[in-house]
Amino acid sequence: MNRITYLVFISLVACTGRNSGTNQTSTTFPSDSVAVCHIGGIPSRFTLARQDSIVVRKGADDANMVFIQGGKFQMGSASFQDAQPIHEVSLHSFYMDEHEVTNAQYAKFVKETGYVTVAEQPLNPEEFPGVDPALLVPGAAVFTPNKDISGLNDHLQWWTYVPGANWKHPEGPHSSIKGKESHPVTQLAYQDAEAYAKWAGKRLPTEAEWEYAAKAGKHTNEPYYWGNEKKEDGKWLANIFQGTFPASNTLEDGFETTAPVRSFPANAWGLYDMEGNVWEWCSDFYRADAYFANNSKVNPTGPKESYDPQEPGLVKRVQRGGSFLCNDAYCERYKAGSRGKGEVNSPTNNVGFRCVKDIE
Template structure:
């Protein structure tokens, strides 16, 4: 089941394209962090590999032991990441990189699991929509020929029938030679199902931010520091060029990059900014930090987004290959993303954690 808002808006776009007429659809959703959905640290900051403590997951994922401690959570640059507040987290293990296509494939082959994007759609849930249009699929970023401002994200997001984790950009795409790329096109429950299968769980956003900051100062622009490049090389897989029409691919990638393609942070974690957004366990509310517990916060008991009050959303962290300072700045340190739980896209994935 997909979000009614996203699916119907996408279907309207599809029908408009087929009839070669304009729809007049111009909804705006603030800074659209749910659909625009970068941290690595320069090598000079990385600790010696021997200083890390590791565990091995059921999925053969190396997990880094993150020693618990206290940090300042949040950012003064984003309203929903305020107030900056002190948080204490207990020690835990975290996957050193995002879950890959190959790892998720192993899970599916072992369990027969069918993701949300692959499931049939019930016409009763979409009254007034031609049942022939209700086919399995998901949202895919598509470069538009031209854009009229950056308020309407439907200019570059399309609902593509047949798009799913095996075919991230649609039926003609494949993960055949992308086993080491992060898996995408997963709804929240898909990521949660994988985590449970391997005996892990999804991270809280407090755990995620604590691990991403890796002991860095609160005033750093990015999780690794203040500059996007070191020695002329980009430090994360984000968008370069004029969003959304011209990606110069200066970092070497147009969409996802193989995990561990960029330097790790000081804790030995890869792609804590950029590549793909990562699902967290917390429900999303913009006001949660006002009353957040000081020790091991797990998020609010329910979801509320004033921009789209009827949708259930979970927190997403870290940004993706589409993030840039023109439109989606939520890859920056301390910022928060959000995603409707049943709306997979080709720039959202996840990593897992495990209690000690």
């Protein structure tokens, strides 16, 4: 399958007719170039200074969860147009997974339920008129380093649709998660993450809950959730991209793709990888004007439908935290208060999730 075929196929996969939840009207909202970002802990002052977190095990996955005391915070960022205006939000208390759901945890879910992810399911030729049925094989998008690019505006220059790529084979059929049981699971569509959360007796976080937990009680304008610098004592504080994107990753943080959970310092509330490693699905529909349109200030759940002016025909949900592909030259959306987005049926090898649970 040549590159042109891949590009056409990816476009068709993204534009499938599963559009429930989409609204074609929106407040005029300018786009920004950084919006398209994809389609044992280390001792630190951040962990030493953290509050006395209550860690419990809740749910069928037996995962450690951190008690997040409810409160008020300033949500948003002055650096990103779709994260404005900054506004006060109040949240009730909840539990949150201390780290992203791992390959081992997802494997337990699949073993007990027989669940088949979107990337593993056959594609219906009726949803892709005009495409050779022989090309409609299960698979997913995989990041492919590329030195021969023309600018950073066309993300399809470094994404390839790989038949056979799925959560068990994140980079394609010749890759494996063997030996990576503690890495975050990837190649999951939104419904794949939602199904796991339901099985575990949990749910996906709202983006307000996610941001509140990531800020961990801080009310500053620092660029990162942990502070002003990317390193402490010469060590990187998150798994992000170093080097020249997308051609060469210098691996200064030690990882080319995902890192095992707990490889980097936890925040002050005991939560790991709230920046970098993998993007995390949130339950909110994505709208660029969500903070203008949503008047709820207590436990907000986001807009009622999706609308992205850059791709108005696609249903998108919010993603938070950035991934191993983020850096300041390309994808700044790992920074504090910023928002990511993803088409709900388009898994990639840099997107995962974590769960939350209501207080009973």
